[in-house]
Amino acid sequence: MNDHFSPANPQTDQQASLPFPALKGEELHAYNELVSTLYRSLHNNAGFQHFFDAFQKHFKALQGGILGVTANPQRIVYGWTFGYPDGFEEWYINSDLPERDEALTRYVQLPPRQFDSFLRGDVSRTILDILGPESRAWAESVGMGDSTGMLVTREDGVNVVFMANRHQDHGPYTDSELLQMNLLAPHIENAVALHLKLYQSSSDNENLAMALNHVHKPLMVFNALGNVAEANNAARALLDSTGNLFVGEDRRLHSRDRRMTRKLHDAITTCIVLSHKGVLESQTLFIQNGQARVSVCLTPLVTEHPENNGVLAELFSFDTTLSPDLDKLQSLFQCSPAEAAVAGGLMRGLSTNDIAEERHISIHTARQHIKSLLAKNGYRKQTELVSMLVRALG
Structure with missing residues (x-):
């Protein structure tokens, strides 16, 4: 096995002779609760969320999830997540960052069912010493202190990864915590495999x-x-x-x-x-x-x-040779002729810059018209407005 992915905690001779690592009473209780919560997730209408909540509490995790990741290029194709701020997943999936994410790259190369962390209990370093510039910027902004993860399984060309980041206030993941995670690993694999089968026969x-x-x-x-x-x-x-x-x-x-x-x-x-x-x-x-x-x-x-x-x-x-019905747009979206013209550009797939150039107006004016359309029709995001424009005149 490559030393880079060796277990985070070498066992003593006594531990090596035991079938499982020894856990303290409270750790064993928490482990049993986590296993029970994990399997209950298969029958619960909240999916993996209850397991994520229990995992997050027990291991003081900041954010993470279960992600299906393709190779060459490395892209996320499905997933269940916890702890991320609103809008993060959408931004992350639609960016190039998954291809350069050191954590994803590290975990997809692990042997299945083996947790590893970046720091492996080393309190003399921080994860910022290891990450590249782009990942470091994100880690710094959220106060990330360590990250752990494992390769759950490889299914139809997709690597399924479990990962959990941790805030710097809680220090790196300890050897004891990684041992507990490795006990959970085969159960996570079983639960995910069963869940994927349910999805395939939805x-x-x-x-x-x-x-x-x-x-x-x-x-x-x-x-x-x-x-x-x-x-x-x-x-x-x-x-x-x-x-x-x-x-x-x-x-x-x-x-x-x-x-x-x-x-x-x-x-x-x-x-x-x-x-x-x-x-x-x-x-x-x-x-x-x-x-x-x-x-x-x-x-x-x-x-x-x-x-x-x-x-x-x-x-x-x-x-594309036909112009949108601007009168209908004005009526449906309660807007001025100028706003209707901008709306017509949006429903044709034009960017704000394209609309400004086509209408011979400034980008600032085009943006103001879009803001007005959003406010008048109760939409928070431009994507929602565009979808409604297409549906209304499609």
Whole structure:
């Protein structure tokens, strides 16, 4: 075994002769509680959240989660998280940081079911001494003191990782804590494997997918692993007609443009993470194909049983040579002619800079119009407004 990933705590001869490391009474009680909470998560409508709460309390963890990570490039495709500030997951998934995240890189290279930490109990150093500039900036901003994690399993080309960061006030993870985590490791593997099987056979999504063909609007359902569970006949016809979007052998939605494929996958992953938090926040992507443009509106699906969570995709096809109905926009969104013109640009997939240039106005004015549209219609984010504009005129 590579020394870099050797166990964090060499055992004594006495410990090596025992089948399991010795735990104190309170540690054994906490361990049993964690195992029970972990397996109860399979039958609880909060998913892994109760286990995360117990793990966070017992090990004084700051944030972390269970993440499905692809290789080459290293991207997050699904996950359950805890402790991160609002909006962090969305920003992180849609950035390049997963490819350069030292923690993810470290943990996917570990042997399965073996926890390791950055500091391994060394109080003379901080994690900031180890991390690169970008990760160090994030760690510094949240006061991170140490990070631990393990490779749970490799499934269909996806590395499933459990990780937990810790605040500097609590010092590095100790040898005793890592021993306890390693006792938990096979149970985490079992629970995650069972959970993934539930996702792959998500009956609620299958029932929903069967109902999609009763709707003439193009619709698709993605399961909680980011795979296409079903696409109705209208969606399949639209995919065939565009020639730019297709369902690959991996059962994921792809574009002929690799950069757009990445944006699609990141947006779907973001919606999956939001579904676990019960956040119904839509996102819209625009795929250009000659004079035709397809808008893909993604909305998290939140069901009674988290294993059936997923994403609903509504597909709209527009002719880019036709101008939006500005009178209808004014009426629906209670806005001025100038604001309606800006709204029309947003629903065509234009950026704020593009709109300013097209309308011969300053970027500041374009932003003010967007802020006014948000305020008048009760939206917090521009992504929500764009989704509603596309739906309203699609």
